[in-house]
Amino acid sequence: MSLPTSPANSWLQSTDFPSRLFETGRNDYELYEEDDEFVLSVEMPGFDPAEITVSWDDPVLNVAAEHADEQRGERRTYHRRFRFPKTVDDEEITAQYTNGILEVRLPVMAEATQGTEIEIRT
Template structure:
């Protein structure tokens, strides 16, 4: 019997084995830009707003949370970083938590794109 050479999700096609165990990405957030602001929605069920920290540092949004369930002896943590390509108005960033969804709004500064250099692609 030969070893599988395809992606993990195809190894178990036709079986009852859940291929989701082999997925590497997390789809717990949605990010889009509309009306001169970024809107980030993050699914964070099981946390209270007091257990969360949202911070902004030079183009990076950091979201962290920790929940301790003493009755069950369990600890739940969350940590994600999001880097943004445009200058954000630091003083106008807002965050709201409702029904397990954290929504962060990051207004883009007028004319505020980060500077960079175009890199030539060689062939």
């Protein structure tokens, strides 16, 4: 019995179904770290700021939104979770929504000391 040597995507490509099942296809955000803070920019055109909820549940940032267009009978929702590898100062997180872009800034807390040397007694 031989195992496939190529990535799963390439040998599942002919079936089309599994690869589409696990791909989101959305590239609607940018996340980077600069000057001791994470900066997250999320494209959310068409939402009103009152329809967007941003919440912090250490170490995960939740971004959710819901928009109902009564005239067209349409409802749009958005939900993403972002996990952060460093300790974030949750009291200093800020969010701003401008021209369809939500920008969240998450300051990184100064790392705790690397430890204390313990004296060995004899």
